[in-house]
Amino acid sequence: MASTKSKALSSKNHSENSGVNKKVWFYSLLLTIQYGAQPLISKRCIGREVIVTSLVLACEIVKVICALVLMARDGSLNKALKEWTLIGSLSASGLPAAIYALQNSLLQISYKSLDSLTFSMLNQTKLIFTALFTYIILRQRQSIQQVGALFILILAAVLLSIGEGSRKDYGSDNPDEIVLYGIIPVLIASVLSGLASALCQWASQVKKHSSYLMTVEMSLVGSLCLLASTYKSPDGEAMRQHGFFYGWTPLTMIPVIINAVGGILVGLVTSYAGGVRKGFVIVSALLVTALLQFVFDGKPPSSFCLLALPLVMASISIYQKYPYRVKKKEA
Secondary structure, eight states: OOHHHHHHHHHHHHHHHHHHHHEEEEEEEHHHHHHHHHHHHHHHHHHTTTTHHHHHHHHHHHHHHHHHHHHHHTHHHHHHHHHHEEEEEEEHHHHHHHHHHHHHHHHHHHHHSHHHHHHHHHTTHHHHHHHHHHHHHHHHOOOHHHHHHHHHHHHHHHHHHHHTTOOOOOSSSOOHHHIIIIIHHHHHHHHHHHHHHHHHHHHHHHHHHHHHHHHHHHHHHHHHHHHHHTTTTHHHHHHHHOOTTOOOOOGHHEEEEHHOOOOOHHHHHHHHHHHHHHHHHHHHOOOOOHHHHHHHOOOOOHHHHHHHHHHHOOOOOHHHHSSOOOOOTTT
16 A cells, blocks of 8 residues: 555656656746847847837836736735735845846847857856855855856956957947947946846845746836936937837837846746756857857857857856865865
8 A cells, every 4th residue: 555655656756847847948948049049139120229228128017027927827926915015125126126227238238239149158257246246145155166167257258358359340340349339338247147146146045035026026126227217318318309119110029028038037947947957058048149140140150259159168067067065074
């Protein structure tokens, strides 16, 4: 009798694990495609005259709608509404939201000035700053292999910065514009991403927020910060003169929706599979970016990109594969 119950329980667990694995593979595949294709899609679908703030605000609105729909679907929406407080929300999501809002604006600027593969690889330097800020805020240590991986990533970023500063194939003959409007914004965005990521991890450990709830709160707070910034910003003036949707076309909604869905997918992949699977997704996405850029733009990567690509891939793989393990004496 006991043997029969044990077999039934084992069969049930195997079925549940199989279902989770299917979800993990599905979400990972979608995130890989989204992450790899986003820069290319943005460059093709967003005109230079489109106001950056309007793009970011639209993305945040779509992200809130998606998160609320998913919360309603899994039955957590009613509970979240009953337990929600303004002070708790601001303490957990306020600062990260403001940081992410600024980061998104910088990324939108960088999209227009760098080729897709270079943007994707420079964007990976956020791992360095994530490691730094998680140590400062959470005292989360890094293994020797992870430290080595971060130095490899720094080397790749330097190669890309040198290479991109000397190139002149972005519609501008001034390499200073590539550095000022391409490389510098994406690197600053990486610093902000690392800080916001550490703050979100702190909030999830202390406040026990779900990924969907954090998404809603951060999107709303970030949107309010952006709206406040439009009072005297050039983007705010442009929206008052020309309207919110100035320069938009029906195609502009494609990268907005895809970017919003990507934000939801990041939380799902991390929740179901953890950081290791997410690391493989990031590496795979770099390959997707390179492939799509060659297929649709007919432009092979530069020599500096070819040198930096294996460094980026190796550093991310090592960082995810060899996490810090607490020694017995420390435990």
